Amino acid sequence: MKPRIAIDAMGGDEGVPVMIAGAALARHRHENFQFLLVGDETQIKSALDQHPNLRAASEILHSDVVVTGDDKVSAALRKAKTSSMGMAIDAVKSGHASAAVSAGNTGALMATAKLALRTMPGIDRPALSALLPTLEDTDVVMLDLGANTECEAKNLVQFAVMGAAYSRIIFGFDRPRVRLLNIGTEEMKGTDQLRDAAQHLRDATGLNMDFQGFVEADKINRGECDVVVCDGFTGNIALKSIEGTARFVTDLLRRAFTSSIRSKFGFLVSRPATELLRHHLDPNNHNGAVFMGLNGVVVKSHGSANIKGVANAVEVAARLVEEDITARITQDLARIQAE
Amino acid sequence: MKPRIAIDAMGGDEGVPVMIAGAALARHRHENFQFLLVGDETQIKSALDQHPNLRAASEILHSDVVVTGDDKVSAALRKAKTSSMGMAIDAVKSGHASAAVSAGNTGALMATAKLALRTMPGIDRPALSALLPTLEDTDVVMLDLGANTECEAKNLVQFAVMGAAYSRIIFGFDRPRVRLLNIGTEEMKGTDQLRDAAQHLRDATGLNMDFQGFVEADKINRGECDVVVCDGFTGNIALKSIEGTARFVTDLLRRAFTSSIRSKFGFLVSRPATELLRHHLDPNNHNGAVFMGLNGVVVKSHGSANIKGVANAVEVAARLVEEDITARITQDLARIQAE
Numbered sequence: 254m255k256p257r258i259a260i261d262a263m264g265g266d267e268g269v270p271v272m273i274a275g276a277a278l279a280r281h282r283h284e285n286f287q288f289l290l291v292g293d294e295t296q297i298k299s300a301l302d303q304h305p306n307l308r309a310a311s312e313i314l315h316s317d318v319v320v321t322g323d324d325k326v327s328a329a330l331r332k333a334k335t336s337s338m339g340m341a342i343d344a345v346k347s348g349h350a351s352a353a354v355s356a357g358n359t360g361a362l363m364a365t366a367k368l369a370l371r372t373m374p375g376i377d378r379p380a381l382s383a384l385l386p387t388l389e390d391t392d393v394v395m396l397d398l399g400a401n402t403e404c405e406a407k408n409l410v411q412f413a414v415m416g417a418a419y420s421r422i423i424f425g426f427d428r429p430r431v432r433l434l435n436i437g438t439e440e441m442k443g444t445d446q447l448r449d450a451a452q453h454l455r456d457a458t459g460l461n462m463d464f465q466g467f468v469e470a471d472k473i474n475r476g477e478c479d480v481v482v483c484d485g486f487t488g489n490i491a492l493k494s495i496e497g498t499a500r501f502v503t504d505l506l507r508r509a510f511t512s513s514i515r516s517k518f519g520f521l522v523s524r525p526a527t528e529l530l531r532h533h534l535d536p537n538n539h540n541g542a543v544f545m546g547l548n549g550v551v552v553k554s555h556g557s558a559n560i561k562g563v564a565n566a567v568e569v570a571a572r573l574v575e576e577d578i579t580a581r582i583t584q585d586l587a588r589i590q591a592e
Numbered sequence: 593m594k595p596r597i598a599i600d601a602m603g604g605d606e607g608v609p610v611m612i613a614g615a616a617l618a619r620h621r622h623e624n625f626q627f628l629l630v631g632d633e634t635q636i637k638s639a640l641d642q643h644p645n646l647r648a649a650s651e652i653l654h655s656d657v658v659v660t661g662d663d664k665v666s667a668a669l670r671k672a673k674t675s676s677m678g679m680a681i682d683a684v685k686s687g688h689a690s691a692a693v694s695a696g697n698t699g700a701l702m703a704t705a706k707l708a709l710r711t712m713p714g715i716d717r718p719a720l721s722a723l724l725p726t727l728e729d730t731d732v733v734m735l736d737l738g739a740n741t742e743c744e745a746k747n748l749v750q751f752a753v754m755g756a757a758y759s760r761i762i763f764g765f766d767r768p769r770v771r772l773l774n775i776g777t778e779e780m781k782g783t784d785q786l787r788d789a790a791q792h793l794r795d796a797t798g799l800n801m802d803f804q805g806f807v808e809a810d811k812i813n814r815g816e817c818d819v820v821v822c823d824g825f826t827g828n829i830a831l832k833s834i835e836g837t838a839r840f841v842t843d844l845l846r847r848a849f850t851s852s853i854r855s856k857f858g859f860l861v862s863r864p865a866t867e868l869l870r871h872h873l874d875p876n877n878h879n880g881a882v883f884m885g886l887n888g889v890v891v892k893s894h895g896s897a898n899i900k901g902v903a904n905a906v907e908v909a910a911r912l913v914e915e916d917i918t919a920r921i922t923q924d925l926a927r928i929q930a931e
Contacts, residue, residue: 436738436828470829471836489775490809490826494833497810502841
């Protein structure tokens with residue numbers, strides 16, 4: 254399937270030029286990508302002046318209504334028919350586009366997408382998934398990161414199926430190693446929901462994943478599993494603890510490196526090393542959180558993503574379309590329901 | 593009150609000599625400390641040969657039964673009357689010692705302490721608290737870190753009272769800034785338990801704390817609050833995410849610094865900076881997790897703590913005794929119950 258990506262041009266903190274330049278970079282890398290650029294026509298046209306390649310592959314859909322970062326979910330839903338975010342998602346619903354990418358307000362995007370696209374058959378609740386860096390070359394897929402504060406066992410099982418499909422598509426694994434996030438690895442650890450979900454996944458046969466039980470939060474980044482599954486409360490706590498600590502350590506490091514002349518000199522000499530660290534931790538290299546479980550692909554780009562980050566999010570969306578993530582999830586769900 | 597600390601000499605990964613040397617270091621810093629050294633008499637006496645100062649301030653209580661790291665809680669409880677861990681705690685119960693320090697198996701220590709000492713009046717469930725480094729000079733107190741997988745609102749309120757008392761004693765704050773760990777800072781975020789606990793803490797007057805609502809997990813280390821309160825599941829996830837990420841970033845850094853000759857040279861020049869980082873993150877500088885809410889002070893030292901770490905844990909125990917943590921908690925509980 255030739256991907257045609259609807260871009261909410263108005264959502265990012267960096268404005269229309271960065272969203273358009275990101276799309277142009279993705280287009281530059283993939284000649285078959287088509288685009289539907291949704292937002293203020295004047296601003297989009299002006300940004301396209303720099304990117305004739307993208308212009309040739311794009312259609313513009315005008316909207317002068319913007320969902321802001323401060324908009325409550327209710328406000329965003331009221332303007333779902335006219336906002337650039339809502340119209341980008343509606344294009345997916347009508348088949349005019351095959352996926353939508355927005356850097357807008359996460360809560361608003363999630364609610365708008367869920368209302369317009371509905372959850373796919375066999376999925377009770379959609380989940381927000383993201384890629385996190387590991388010590389290895391591939392990222393770990395983690396979900397849910399905040400769509401569902403509380404979850405039942407069946408939700409966790411469905412998240413495992415969705416996360417495994419995502420990992421297979423993006424990293425090409427045949428059977429990604431899947432684990433449930435818990436406070437210990439022994440079978441009796443954690444909540445009833447976790448123990449029940451683990452039992453279901455152990456019992457299921459023929460799934461396109463290698464379920465390996467529980468993982469503790471200090472092992473998420475070790476590169477020892479490919480998909481980490483949890484409820485949205487736990488996922489949010491873990492993700493933000495990880496983000497906060499990465500910033501904390503780099504802040505300490507900066508402070509340490511600037512605390513003496515000798516250290517400053519060392520810092521300059523070793524800048525390639527700290528650049529490598531920054532590159533590895535840069536969220537732009539892992540950009541593209543996916544709302545999984547809807548009838549259509551919707552990718553959230555970081556609000557502060559740069560051009561490369563937006564291009565990554567577009568590529569994630571396109572890969573999920575090309576590899577038909579919905580069909581892959583449906584296939585595994587059928588295997589679970591057949592048990 | 594003159595602190596007399598019962599040391600479970602057998603619990604640490606590093607063996608009797610490190611536990612004894614840690615106690616000796618604490619004794620060296622505080623002439624009024626007394627000790628009850630519990631464990632194999634021959635090994636303890638041999639370790640004391642290096643530390644005449646400590647020997648002069650110590651009594652030995654022989655035990656040849658050890659709770660191992662692999663012992664299940666049930667096994668540890670069966671030998672509670674004869675093990676070094678159990679006897680150290682029993683000394684607190686009988687008044688023979690004023691606090692116990694053990695580097696043994698956390699689950700076993702928690703269960704043994706709870707059974708022997710019981711929860712103090714007004715506390716429904718004890719909690720495990722620890723100190724985490726921040727960008728500022730003082731650590732943040734975090735609890736519960738795993739004693740209670742699920743909690744009601746009243747448990748969280750009690751944890752807040754206990755954590756605030758701990759912070760006041762260790763860091764000398766009059767009114768520590770207390771927050772509940774949540775997935776957002778708006779009042780309607782999170783679970784019913786969190787919202788109810790926040791309401792209780794907002795309504796309570798005259799508490800020795802400044803309750804400031806919710807905190808997200810990426811802000812734990814910013815030095816913007818002094819006590820972070822959560823259920824034990826969430827606390828374990830956050831703590832291990834933090835530990836894992838700190839290790840992850842330092843692993844990446846080491847790899848980056850050794851990836852080229854130029855970086856290696858920079859690393860040598862800037863070693864004081866990375867030493868400062870290591871010092872700040874070193875768990876030994878924040879050692880001493882406290883079981884709060886029992887009729888007696890029990891401190892868990894890291895299994896892998898070094899001499900300095902053990903000394904820190906002993907000092908934490910002594911401070912909690914000297915400043916009478918139980919009385920401070922009781923005072924605040926009375927204020928809440930008077931509402």
